Amino acid sequence: MTTSLKKRSKEIYQITLPTPFLVGPINTYLIFGDALTLVDTGPLTDEALYQMKRQLAELNLSLNDIELVVLTHHHPDHIGLVQKFLPNAKVVGHPKLKPWLEKDEKFLTNTRAYFRRFYKENGVPEQWIEEMDRINRYYMAYTERASLDTELIENDSIEGIPGWTVLETPGHAQSHISLLHEKNSTMIAGDHLIAHISSNAIVEAPYWNEQKRPKTLLQYRDALEKCKGARMIYSGHGDAIDKPKELIEKRLRAMEEKAQVFKRKMGNDPFQVFQLSKQLYPKIYEKQTALTFSETLGHIDMLEEQGEVSSYKEGNAVYYQKT
Numbered sequence: 001m002t003t004s005l006k007k008r009s010k011e012i013y014q015i016t017l018p019t020p021f022l023v024g025p026i027n028t029y030l031i032f033g034d035a036l037t038l039v040d041t042g043p044l045t046d047e048a049l050y051q052m053k054r055q056l057a058e059l060n061l062s063l064n065d066i067e068l069v070v071l072t073h074h075h076p077d078h079i080g081l082v083q084k085f086l087p088n089a090k091v092v093g094h095p096k097l098k099p100w101l102e103k104d105e106k107f108l109t110n111t112r113a114y115f116r117r118f119y120k121e122n123g124v125p126e127q128w129i130e131e132m133d134r135i136n137r138y139y140m141a142y143t144e145r146a147s148l149d150t151e152l153i154e155n156d157s158i159e160g161i162p163g164w165t166v167l168e169t170p171g172h173a174q175s176h177i178s179l180l181h182e183k184n185s186t187m188i189a190g191d192h193l194i195a196h197i198s199s200n201a202i203v204e205a206p207y208w209n210e211q212k213r214p215k216t217l218l219q220y221r222d223a224l225e226k227c228k229g230a231r232m233i234y235s236g237h238g239d240a241i242d243k244p245k246e247l248i249e250k251r252l253r254a255m256e257e258k259a260q261v262f263k264r265k266m267g268n269d270p271f272q273v274f275q276l277s278k279q280l281y282p283k284i285y286e287k288q289t290a291l292t293f294s295e296t297l298g299h300i301d302m303l304e305e306q307g308e309v310s311s312y313k314e315g316n317a318v319y320y321q322k323t
């Protein structure tokens, strides 16, 4: 496992930390701006904290020297250690990060209730709904409550790191932002684009008074288009991406091809999302129920958008069918 300090440019260092998750190590980034800034923190584990301290020490720095923490999105490997930089650092991120970071009880309860209903409507048996809920709680244990000092939205500049602006890049997470250095077209893009794996557009519940669930794969595709002009992208996992446009086009094409494969597997009868995801991922749907469900639903959303699939509700059950 590579957990080491790497100089990426005159002002950017990459600090790689271990995670207990399938995705493997995470890259956080130190920016020497007007404020000493850290983009993402690593998960709340002793090993990640140890590595963070050790790599900061290589630059003669300690946790207390960090003045600004920018969080790309709410997943535990990105926000888990945020408390360790308080009270010295200011914490900034997207408004949709706030309820996760602050562990807003009402929001979390609503989200859990939404998913119970939603999964049920889409044919997921009770035992898997319970299991996904249990796994979500397990992930949350790798985070600690913190408050968000400043909310960042599209095109905001970030106080403390002049030259960097915010791009909203939802899809993988609703709270996802990427940082763009306009002058040299460099991005720090969290999990938005990863060199060695395709990022999952994870299904999420509507936020606050939103009426409908976001169609995350469609959002994700739009947000990928926005990054085609970047010259270099630093990711939350794996290597830096030096030909972003090529990789983005490859990812977009792969989704279209996958949607067509799914379409061929659908048959002509009405089906439910869970039923199809079992059929598509017979070996992993039990272990990775949420991810395989998201992947299946995302491509169904794409096909529905293209008019190739339609949906209807019967009682409390949602069905899809080829048109």
Ligand SMILES: [Zn+2]
Pocket: 073, 075, 172, 173, 191
């Ligand atoms: Zn993530």
